[in-house]
Amino acid sequence: MTAIETQRLTRSYTVKGKPDHVALDKIDLSIPRGEVHSLLGPNGAGKTTLCRILSTVLLPTSGTAKVLGHDVATEPQQVKRSLGVVFGGDRGLYNRLTSKQNLDFWASMYGLGRAERRDRVGRLLDRVGLAERADEPVQSFSRGMKQRLHLARGLVSSPAVLLLDEPTVGMDPVSARDFRDLVRELRSDGHTVLMTTHDMPEAADLSDRVSFIDNGALALTENPDVIGEIVSSKERIDVRALPPELRQEVIRVPGVSTVTEIEHGLFRVEAEHKEAVRGVLMLAIEAGVTDIARSRPSLEEVYLHLIGRRGMNVAP
């Protein structure tokens, strides 16, 4: 059974005095159980809207969305019980309650009994590294701590499917690393995770598959490695400190298409086939240049390629 399935999912927002704004446009997305799936896209692409719909916070305008086979519009109660959601940022907590009370609150709302709650809340606080601050009011917490508490909150009902909407924006590097470990654990425990992010390395590192979304439309869903091949079926190597005369020779190697200086002293050689790469490597090594790396386009390049020259604001 698929964990998340949308068909022609569309959502428009009505703003007074303006034409309806289509935030999601006929999205078809299918995520099998146990997959960690990243949704990449710039601000305003529709990522949060999708998370809201899947978490029954918002209704679709048209099309369908199902979580573990349950329709979000007609069977919201079933969806709520099998799904956890973490919206980014540090709002959405009861600031006057302690972190333990916040988790206890949601555990109760999701129907857990007292003993079960005590157990699970304790474990989750431990897991996100807040056990020592369990009895402190949340208002004294840093942004990163609040985000970690949010993560614990999303897990409080042990949901089979977890939605994470930009969970690491503004997180410090240590928290972000712990977060990745947590996602890997969730994956090995068989949870399905749909995560939205701006962060390409994070997505590449964690995901089984990656989708790109822009302007409410799903551009592509792929394996993070395969995406590289799509953009450039060419071979590429990066060579540092390539002397000018050698550069001329490299260009003349059959099959080399371009040599560009991508940053000061670092040259990228694009070639049509492996033979050409071999030729370049030989030349370089003979000339004593050894700072050579084979490179693949990053997700970021793939993303920019797909989405065009549109700016990527990494605003919170």
Place this chain on the structure above:
Amino acid sequence: MLHPVQAARTVTQGVVVSVADFRSFYTWRTWSGAWLVRIVCQVAFYSLIGNMVGDSDYVIYVIIGAAMMACVAETLMTSASSTWDRTLGTLPLLVGAPVEPGFFYFGRSLMWPLSATVTTSVAILTLSLFFDLTWSPAQIALLVLLVLITSLSTYCLALVVGALAMIFPGARNVISSLVTILATCFCGAMVPVEFWPPAIQWAAQAVPVTHGLEAIRGIEGGTRAADILMSTSWTVITGALWFALSLFLFRRNFSAARKGTSLLT
């Protein structure tokens, strides 16, 4: 969704939030030293006016009326606290959770009517000392019980006000003040309900405090137990009806939130 255990859990967690909010407003000292004293003074002020314009019976009438209106006003703080989840950003999470919203909101502001029960009872009993009004221990127990019942029933009305305030958060204080003023004028606080035209008299019957006041004055005046019981029943019945309406309205707010988004941002 109407599973009793789950309903109790939901109310309980609402109360946890309510207590935390209440504690951030008052310490034990500021509550008793400032808030309680303020309410007693307010009722004393009305009693002085009553003393100037009427006989001693009227003073007692006004003390009870003014004290119960302080109870209504405090209970209507619910109008504000029902909007706080919007401010906190917890509202979308509640909408996405398997929560019966009306039960949560019933717990969410419960500290107001409980606090109001104490302030109002203390105000009535304190001022009784100054105006030769004596209560037997049984009467005191009954008085506090009736104030509690009236306060909780009024709270149910306040929840309906809260559900409306959720949609128009900017108007939350205006709505609650308006309801307090209307109750003060038309529900028998300062002048008997019978003073007003029939339409208003009818409307006043829908307000729990109209019946609660009648019951409390019945204890003080030694009315027949059956009549007191009748007024008390009406207090409870009207409260229950308002509660049912609040359940409906909170549910409606949550489904409206799912359709549009104004409640979620």
